[in-house]
Amino acid sequence: MSVPTSSPVSGGRVDATAGPGPTPVDPAPFDIDAAWELNPKVALRPEPFGALLYHFGTRKLSFLKNLTVVGIVQSLADHRSADEALAAAGIEAAERPLYLQALRALADSGMITRRPPGSSPDA
Template sequence: MTMIAETPRMLQRPWELSASVALRPEPFGALAYNFANRTLSFLKRPALVRVVEHLADHPDVHSTLVAEGIPEEQHDAYLRALRGLAAKDMIRPRTDA
């Protein structure tokens, strides 16, 4: 599947922070540590931290981006960051939705 095909799909799906992940606030954003696979990620924007923290509060990624005030022209950059976090199992699709 190409990145172009994945982007709309991710926007329309419900996501959440993985249960094994802890976020530690930092001046630049946050550190995300996955205790299950022992990976560390740097969330370099406070707005990205808010998006990740609130994914489970919204029906899909697009709704989360809008609710957190992310300008439409920045959505692609946030989607790239979220895809990277998903690849490291920092966030995962919600199954309860």
């Protein structure tokens, strides 16, 4: 899976901009107003190009090729919603569709999951 790079160029094993892909692990659609977090079954390893994500349940490997996306994913648990995480990262309205696409692809693949109710931070 590929998520946005510094330019909207696709790459990696699965293109996040491609048409329908595998069946999502979490059938709930991505909701920007919901609380999200890195899936507890996923390890994130920072790399010079961004990060590697490995899902121990599905054995999927994903590449994040944008340090801003890495920071947003790492901060999701610190915010009440994905929208707040994007705002905290300084993502402007014009850039949001690209970052929402990346988060949607990560949610569809089960790399990020909705946080259980009552576990939201007091942000």
